[in-house]
Amino acid sequence: MTTLVHDAIGATEKLTTAEISNGTSASAVTAVTATSTVAAVTAGAVANTAAPVKQVQRSFRPLLLKVLPPLFGIALMVLIWSIIAVKDSSFPSPWVTLQEAIKVFSDPFYQNGPNDQGIGWNIYASLKRVAVGFGLAAVVGIPLGFLIGRFSFLSGMFNPVISLLKPVSPLAWLPIGLLVFKSAHPAAIWSIFICSIWPMVINTAIGVQRVPQDYMNVARVLNLSEWKIVTRILLPSVLPYMLTGVRLAIGTAWLVIVAAEMLTGGVGIGFWVWDEWNNLNVPHIIIAIIVIGLVGLILEQILVAAARAFTYEDTGA
CATH class of the missing domain: 1.10.3720.10 (MetI-like)
Structure with a gap:
């Protein structure tokens, strides 16, 4: 975020100097400056919003890696069980059991x-x-x-x-x-x-x-x-x-x-x-x-x- 703000400010300063040297009106320079500042603040807000999301993803990743493999294993067992029940009518299905x-x-x-x-x-x-x-x-x-x-x-x-x-x-x-x-x-x-x-x-x-x-x-x-x-x-x-x-x-x-x-x-x-x-x-x-x-x-x-x-x-x- 700090890098984005510095880049925006730097670009604004360069534009302002150029416009003044060319005789551009102060209002135009002010508008450009305000636009650049809003863009920098918006980028910083997006960066601040993305950081907690990444932190939450990192915290949930170990839990998912711990929970998902057993669930997939159980699901595979139930699937094989269901296939056997379909092939052999005398074998009870998971739902009947x-x-x-x-x-x-x-x-x-x-x-x-x-x-x-x-x-x-x-x-x-x-x-x-x-x-x-x-x-x-x-x-x-x-x-x-x-x-x-x-x-x-x-x-x-x-x-x-x-x-x-x-x-x-x-x-x-x-x-x-x-x-x-x-x-x-x-x-x-x-x-x-x-x-x-x-x-x-x-x-x-x-x-x-x-x-x-x-x-x-x-x-x-x-x-x-x-x-x-x-x-x-x-x-x-x-x-x-x-x-x-x-x-x-x-x-x-x-x-x-x-x-x-x-x-x-x-x-x-x-x-x-x-x-x-x-x-x-x-x-x-x-x-x-x-x-x-x-x-x-x-x-x-x-x-x-x-x-x-x-x-x-x-x-x-």
């Missing part, structure tokens, strides 16, 4: 007997099983990971066992649970426990083993007790690794409970999916798939937020 979802969630906590309950009760039952199995795995797995990472003898003793049992499918442990506990509910919890414990043990042990040796040397010089070494040195350093293991474990636990409930029956989102399949209610199956994905996403995001809250990164200062 949405109408059924409105009916399902209009009363999610109804009860018409032990095997006929709303989707809300089924999600609640599955979350309870996951909480118990996952909690037991954390109570056992995290301390065991500390011990394996801290003592080389225990590492050599447990590493072959972990390497042998970790690749086993969680559902392969379900018959063992049914044999030992004689009931489907504890057997499902057992399956969650056995599949959730390995990520916690392995990640915690790796975190302990990667603690800088200088920290341990200082602890040895200061003659710190084992408890202080764990609480003051190991725990803060291992926390990011431990939370990573917890994140992996919760995803696996939620994955396993759906499959386990399909086999054991009772109340639960997995049993609800299997029951709807037996009734050939495909829209309800799709609703359950979406709900399972959303619940798993929420659980993972909660743990991601916890990891960010308790993880301290080097800022390079």
Whole structure:
């Protein structure tokens, strides 16, 4: 804007000098001067108006880049879903599924007997099983990971066992649970426990083993007790690794409970999916798939937020 004003004033001064030297009347010079001043002020006003617009565009650009890609992804998924529904009349369309979802969630906590309950009760039952199995795995797995990472003898003793049992499918442990506990509910919890414990043990042990040796040397010089070494040195350093293991474990636990409930029956989102399949209610199956994905996403995001809250990164200062 300043440049435009200076240019206008300069042009006016040159014109005024020329006109006076040629004997032009003062009124003509005044008119030219006024016209140039108005043009300069108008250009400045336009520049002042464009600046906030550009600033608003810059502020909204990160938001658009964050929001638009997921929306396009969801739109693409719905489009593919609609094409499949058009090609196969037995597959429900997104609109039909949405109408059924409105009916399902209009009363999610109804009860018409032990095997006929709303989707809300089924999600609640599955979350309870996951909480118990996952909690037991954390109570056992995290301390065991500390011990394996801290003592080389225990590492050599447990590493072959972990390497042998970790690749086993969680559902392969379900018959063992049914044999030992004689009931489907504890057997499902057992399956969650056995599949959730390995990520916690392995990640915690790796975190302990990667603690800088200088920290341990200082602890040895200061003659710190084992408890202080764990609480003051190991725990803060291992926390990011431990939370990573917890994140992996919760995803696996939620994955396993759906499959386990399909086999054991009772109340639960997995049993609800299997029951709807037996009734050939495909829209309800799709609703359950979406709900399972959303619940798993929420659980993972909660743990991601916890990891960010308790993880301290080097800022390079």
